[in-house]
Amino acid sequence: MTLKPAMFLDRDGVLNVDHGYVGTPDRFDWIPGAREAIAHANRADFLVFVVTNQSGIARGYYSEADFARLRDHIRAELAGTGAWIDDERHCPYLEDAPIEAYRQASTWRKPEPGMILDLLDRWPVDRSRSFLVGDRDSDLEAARRAGIAGHLFEGGDLHGFLLDRGLLPPA
Structure with a gap:
């Protein structure tokens, strides 16, 4: 089995503008360069x-x-x-959740690394060439705990961000 590099992306604030609890298509606005970044990663x-x-x-x-x-x-x-996303994980759990069914601690909730580790276990990932892009310290901490590089995205064009840092090969 050939190992591949992986690009792990947080969603809100990295793929889409974080309007606060974006849960429906009418509130989803792409971050500039996000679709291009994913397509570039797919091609690479x-x-x-x-x-x-x-x-x-x-x-x-x-x-x-x-x-x-x-x-x-x-x-x-x-x-x-x-373009496509190969797989994704989400964590709806929160220790003080108003909805009882979701009121629990979870090893999947960032900064815990559970979501990343689950994907690493299920896919042929080369950890040494993989990275996560997030917009919060908790994203970077989850990456660190999972043993992959983490990069803080503070806005702008996601594709340009990845190219400027050499995270994706030139087109």
Whole structure:
């Protein structure tokens, strides 16, 4: 089995503008360069993963079904540009969640590395050539705990960010 590099992406603030608890397509606005970054990674034979905390589910702002519809919307928009996400994980759990079914600690909730580790266990990932892009310290901490590089994205053009740092090969 040939190992591949992987690009792990947080969602809110990295793929889309973080309007606060984005759980429906009408509130989803792409970050500039996000679709291009994913397409570039696909062409460069990187695995592309999304790892996202989704406490908006635990807080009752949107449902798991809403989240699934948004995930399908994202995938459809990417498919229109010839891009794709290979796999994703989300963590709806929150220790003080208003909705009891989601009220628990989870090793998947960043800064814990559970989502990343699960993907590393299920896919042929070359950890040494893989990285995570997140917009919070908790994202970077999850990457560190999982044994991959983490990069802080503070806005702007995601594709340009990845190219400027040499995280993706030149087009």
